[in-house]
Amino acid sequence: MSLRRAFPVLRSALSRRAPLSTAPATREQHAAGLEAVRGRRAAEAARPPVPAVDFGNTQEAYRSRRSWELARSLLVLRLCASPALLARHEQLLRLARRLLGQRLFDRLMKMTFYGQFVAGEDQESIRPLIQHNRAFGVGSILDYGVEEDLTPEEAERKEMESCTSASERDGHGTSKREKQFQAHRAFGDRRDGVVSARTYFYASEAKCDSHMETFLRCIEASGGASEDGFSAIKLTALGRPQFLLQFSDVLTKWRQFFHQMAAEQGKAGLAAMDTKLEVAALQESVVKMGIASRMEIENWFTVETLGVSGTLDLLDWGSLIDSRTELSKHLVVPNMQTGQLEPLLSRFTEEEERQMTRMLQRMDVLAKKASEVGVRLMVDAEQTYFQPAISRLTLEMQRRFNVERPLIFNTYQCYLKDTYDNVTLDVELARREGWCFGAKLVRGAYMAQERARALEIGYEDPINPTYEATNTMYHRCLNYVLEELKHNARAAVMVASHNEDTVRFTLCRMEELGLHPADRQVYFGQLLGMCDQISFPLGELGFRWGAAGQGRRRWDSPPPPLCAGQAGFPVYKYVPYGPVMEVLPYLSRRALENSGVMKGAQREWQLLWQELKRRLLTGSLLHRPA
Template identity: 70%
Template sequence: QGCMGISVSSTPGAEQRERQQRAQAGFGGWHSGISSTHTYVYADEAKCDQHMETFLRCIDASGGSSENGFSAIKMTALGRPQFLVRLSEVLVKWRRFFYQLAAEQGQAGQPALGIKLELEKLQEALANLGIATKEESQQWFTGEKLGMSGTVDLLDWNRLIDSRTKLSKLLVVPNMQTRQLEALLLRFTEEEDLQMHRVLQRLDVLAKRATEKGVRLMVDAEQSYFQPAISRLTLETQRRFNGHQAIIFNTYQCYLKEAYDNVTVDVELSRREGWHFGTKLVRGAYMEQERERAARIGYEDPINPTYEKTNEMYHRCLDYILEEIRHNRKASVMVATHNEDTVKFTLRRMMELGIHPSEKKVCFGQLLGMCDQITFPLGE
């Protein structure tokens, strides 16, 4: 499978402009140290439409050449990267706030799925922080199953930000340094709202075509300052299109310390909502860039401290998904790696769990020509 390196270029003038914008926004090192991944440069919305047309042609080609084909897309080609950065910030802040509330309830350091906030205490905390009165927060946690158990978990919490409908509503979180409330979306302009809707619309067009052609559409994972938004928008598309089969695949990067939490939370969401979980699992392509940026800006390195930890993380995430396939045939995974141990690990676990290759729930991806000694035996 040649999954990366779909080459789309834009005009030199536009490229220069956007590079300047990025430098000002502190996105330095965009191209540094990356030889295998293609980076899109935002010019304008018309260019994003052109990229979408290119992706449509890729889907058509994939659908025309094989049954159950794959096509890979990059979300930074479909919208303004600055918008993805802003949405990512909002999502990260919102999740951090949840962890902070969990710590206040004595649940610091628990795996994401294990945290259950007691509703009463949560409402009290929100009232004390001046975020919502008890009556107001009562409204947040009624309806569907939210809070019916008397507790609120990360999935319930995430549902409070629904990027399709409620994104422009003002949500506030306290800044723990200043103890002041900050609007999460303070400077989310009408234009940014529109930008988000246009990305979702383009994703919808691609997902519809992929469904018609029977092509599985993999959304690549990119740098960690885009990734929460990319993952969230992909998840919304999965909700809409993965009802009967896994058409849309979200990518998880196992070099991230938070990879296991991300995988388990999203699998649990797919279980609760009844759609098919589709994923491409990778180690991650932007390690140097991530570390350099974290050191320069002064936040915690998001990458596992060692290669061995990344390997452990990969196998842990993979095992979780394979177990999910065993228990509930509604998950699919592409093991996207050139690592022989991981390929052998996958084959062994598939045997142990009784997952047969003909079910096509597990597939393998290598970059074209980069690892033929693995690709050819696997193909046979």
């Protein structure tokens, strides 16, 4: 079965251009990008200057908050700073519920943790908060915060069942996957050690359909909330993770094989985009190993795709895995020791084929809805043993839906050693194929789990060695993307960070590169209830300004005056919602996350206390946001 049949939802995109084709962009696509840049430059003269952003001005940072809300934030942050309390928070919550009863317990939570980090119980009840934040220039990314309350044993069982094939479970098949891409019972509960990301466990196809419907409601609500909305999805919520593991293993092995061939040609150790193989030598090696015939190789690497250079890079190599290749060959990978091809698995069952297809169909439904209502869709990053497949499937969505503007955003975790290579490869691919690059940059959510798993199972730790190295990686990737935005007005990036230094770095580079907030290429994102001292000074009153063209805004007429401290940058809060009892796992993670970032939380506490004292001393304790 070919990939085109296995991925029917991508059929129209595949027929329009070969997946991962490295053919140069058309003249029309180049013209569109150049025209966008010219239009931006023509508007620069009419733009007002960007106000300086002061993250230490508490009066402006918290002008949207009542005094009792500041007091609540102080209380919650102080409680999060208590290791003894956090170590027993689950037992204390159960005790409080028994003593108070459900009604009083719900009220207590809404006065404290729930009120701090969750917007409300349903989409109707959260509207006042969304509208309030919009009035102060901060948009919303809706996130249904309900999570399954599974025991570790239940989570482990679900994971092992959903990450192994039928042939592996019944003993008739032996997995040839690398151990990194095999399910391991000791790490079956993927929630363990993760405090800043939700975890989905596969239960059934019906449950995946339910997750899709939830994502659809969030997309629709985000489209109605603003003209420039965002929504986020996780691919592990949409299907059986077994496919992600298998596909990730294949993609990783083919990439490793490319670097092995590069080493044989004396080109080891070069940067990803600087490594180029001699086609003639590659043909001889590939034919000798039986991967493909000489005729197939010549058909793959034609003058139209490679030009006349006689070399190919990692992007060209990626085109080996495309719609022309039989799916069975995708499950056949080179053995690094023997140089021979081996089957990854015996085969997919018919039901596994259907499950894989339904996952892709759900992705397609969500992307189409996002396109229909004009909402940008961010695909969240997950564990490294899923991520190669997630990134590849996201890339396929980008190639289909990012033709006119960046609708689909891939997420890059900068605590990983290979993130810069992945960013540069994807930017270059977007250039070659002429679609719009969209990225969300994060530091990462799975560090402790990833390190423990690599150490226990015995493969290279994928995480940067230090926090400083992760900061360096983040700024390096961000700088590269900002440089691309300078020359490509059709690309965009979401800087999802609570790190004040990173936000300052972004603002500094934007000023140096001439990137204006009115271009709406650089977005900022933080979680509800955290880092208001960053979000609101950055924010804009520009949600009322007119939109033009493909969802982009222009300053054809002078915008309304910005409030002091409102700098005019597009900034968003992740806004979770759901019933009190069903979002308790989310609240637990928020409490643990605040305890884990004490430097930032301590500064936030000091600023909150400073503002509350200022209001008390100036007689403005009854401050009403306006």
